[in-house]
Amino acid sequence: MSITFQDIEQYRRDGYLLVDDVFAPEEVEAMLNEVHGGKRLSESELNTSDTQGNKVKLAYWEQLIGDIWSAASTDARIALRVRLLLGEEASFFHGKVMLKEARTGGAWEWHQDYGYWYNQGFLYPGMISAFVALDAATVENGCLRVLKGSHKLGRLDHGNVGGQTGADPARMKELEGMYETVHVTMSPGSVLFFDANLLHCSAANASDRHRRSFIMCYSAWSNPQLTRNGIVRRDACPIVDRATILPGATARQPEADVRQ
Numbered sequence: 001m002s003i004t005f006q007d008i009e010q011y012r013r014d015g016y017l018l019v020d021d022v023f024a025p026e027e028v029e030a031m032l033n034e035v036h037g038g039k040r041l042s043e044s045e046l047n048t049s050d051t052q053g054n055k056v057k058l059a060y061w062e063q064l065i066g067d068i069w070s071a072a073s074t075d076a077r078i079a080l081r082v083r084l085l086l087g088e089e090a091s092f093f094h095g096k097v098m099l100k101e102a103r104t105g106g107a108w109e110w111h112q113d114y115g116y117w118y119n120q121g122f123l124y125p126g127m128i129s130a131f132v133a134l135d136a137a138t139v140e141n142g143c144l145r146v147l148k149g150s151h152k153l154g155r156l157d158h159g160n161v162g163g164q165t166g167a168d169p170a171r172m173k174e175l176e177g178m179y180e181t182v183h184v185t186m187s188p189g190s191v192l193f194f195d196a197n198l199l200h201c202s203a204a205n206a207s208d209r210h211r212r213s214f215i216m217c218y219s220a221w222s223n224p225q226l227t228r229n230g231i232v233r234r235d236a237c238p239i240v241d242r243a244t245i246l247p248g249a250t251a252r253q254p255e256a257d258v259r260q
């Protein structure tokens with residue numbers, strides 16, 4: 001696991017950081033095996049649609065349990081980078097698998113994640129997502145598009161945009177002229193870390209290749225979630241120094257323990 005001061009500066013300037021080859025091909029294959037027939041996905045699948053009626057399929061959860069998704073979410077390659085990019089201890093918010101399938105996978109309108117998460121009780125935008133490409137993400141199959149540096153705008157009001165929650169289309173038209181749009185093409189196993197206020201969207205997948213991804217979302221420890229019933233939620237996110245997240249593999253001893 002390596003992250004440099006330049007990486008952190010780049011993240012603060014652009015609102016995102018792309019890191020190639022974080023997960024090995026066999027780890028990505030193991031995640032894809034769980035996408036097909038894994039218990040977590042079958043129990044937590046949600047289905048909606050985009051403005052054109054294409055399917056938006058995802059699976060969403062908020063608990064860390066003993067599966068490959070939780071192993072990835074607590075793995076030092078992700079969780080340590082998350083902590084360093086946030087600048088403090090992180091709590092785990094949620095994980096989700098986005099199933100943008102060939103020819104049917106729907107689009108996402110321009111939005112900030114904090115446009116959603118503000119309304120879910122988070123007090124400030126100290127939050128981050130780590131997006132793992134499970135398939136190659138290309139322009140053709142609807143890779144993520146980001147407005148570079150737009151996290152510095154702060155939170156924009158979000159409303160109903162063709163049935164989805166999104167940023168105001170008139171304001172987006174102006175902003176698209178002001179900021180560079182980057183199509184984030186990714187190879188399987190690479191990870192995009194991005195700020196909760198970064199404007200992003202993605203097109204529908206009209207190609208014949210799937211574009212599936214796994215997204216892990218975290219909040220700064222000082223930014224708890226105030227839930228509707230008044231409970232403050234903040235789930236610890238341990239950081240485990242593993243050699244691999246492959247099922248059955250044992251975690252490497254964290255260095256601090258080895259020294260005792």
Ligand SMILES: O=C(O)CCC(=O)C(=O)O
Nearest residue numbers: 098108113200201202215
């Ligand atoms: O998977 C995508 O194409 C978009 C995902 C996204 O925008 C999100 O999870 O906030």
